[in-house]
Amino acid sequence: DGGITQSPKYLFRKEGQNVTLSCEQNLNHDAMYWYRQDPGQGLRLIYYSQIVNDFQKGDIAEGYSVSREKKESFPLTVTSAQKNPTAFYLCASSIRGYEQYFGPGTRLTVT
Amino acid sequence: ELKVEQNPLFLSMQEGKNYTIYCNYSTTSDRLYWYRQDPGKSLESLFVLLSNGAVKQEGRLMASLDTKARLSTLHITAAVHDLSATYFCAVGDIQGGSEKLVFGKGTKLTVNP
Numbered sequence: 001d002g003g004i005t006q007s008p009k010y011l012f013r014k015e016g017q018n019v020t021l022s023c024e025q026n027l028n029h030d031a032m033y034w035y036r037q038d039p040g041q042g043l044r045l046i047y048y049s050q051i052v053n054d055f056q057k058g059d060i061a062e063g064y065s066v067s068r069e070k071k072e073s074f075p076l077t078v079t080s081a082q083k084n085p086t087a088f089y090l091c092a093s094s095i096r097g098y099e100q101y102f103g104p105g106t107r108l109t110v111t
Numbered sequence: 112e113l114k115v116e117q118n119p120l121f122l123s124m125q126e127g128k129n130y131t132i133y134c135n136y137s138t139t140s141d142r143l144y145w146y147r148q149d150p151g152k153s154l155e156s157l158f159v160l161l162s163n164g165a166v167k168q169e170g171r172l173m174a175s176l177d178t179k180a181r182l183s184t185l186h187i188t189a190a191v192h193d194l195s196a197t198y199f200c201a202v203g204d205i206q207g208g209s210e211k212l213v214f215g216k217g218t219k220l221t222v223n224p
Contacts, residue, residue, distance in 0.1 A: 042214030050209045102154045
């Protein structure tokens with residue numbers, strides 16, 4: 001089955017700890033994206049990557065980091081510098097310039 | 112900076128009624144997407160509108176795009192309870208060969224029996 005997987009579905013962390021969210025796709029898409037959703041809000045772009053070993057900041061990149069070592073994988077690290085990390089995180093992928101397809105999401109709670 | 116506004120943000124309607132959700136955006140784009148989100152779930156793609164005057168229909172939902180007015184509408188015909196969800200529009204902003212999506216805040220639709 002082709003698709004996008006995110007793990008884990010739920011993640012709990014203590015304040016001050018870094019945490020890495022996984023995103024994998026087997027759609028052979030070049031572009032991958034990370035979005036954050038807060039309650040009652042739309043999605044906001046954190047980072048995106050068009051090709052392996054290259055990525056760009058989105059609108060709310062502060063406190064986050066990413067890597068793109070493989071075409072299939074685009075992990076997101078939420079660092080302790082992120083002031084309000086509790087949110088629903090969605091990964092997406094696309095053929096460059098075409099419709100984005102979304103993964104199932106990871107709900108991160110930091111206490 | 113591209114901004115996207117949806118209205119209404121909350122919509123409560125009775126089964127069998129019709130209604131329209133509006134999506135306005137601030138800068139030129141001819142790429143607009145509608146998504147549905149159920150509570151705790153990811154986004155489900157509903158419509159992709161890629162040109163001025165585009166109209167697409169699926170069941171009780173119909174979406175249209177007017178790029179000159181920078182307006183898209185999602186029309187609901189004879190609503191049923193199963194349509195209860197949050198609906199988002201997103202406008203595509205092509206930069207360096209990649210498309211960045213800018214989302215509206217969503218319209219939470221509740222269809223009452």
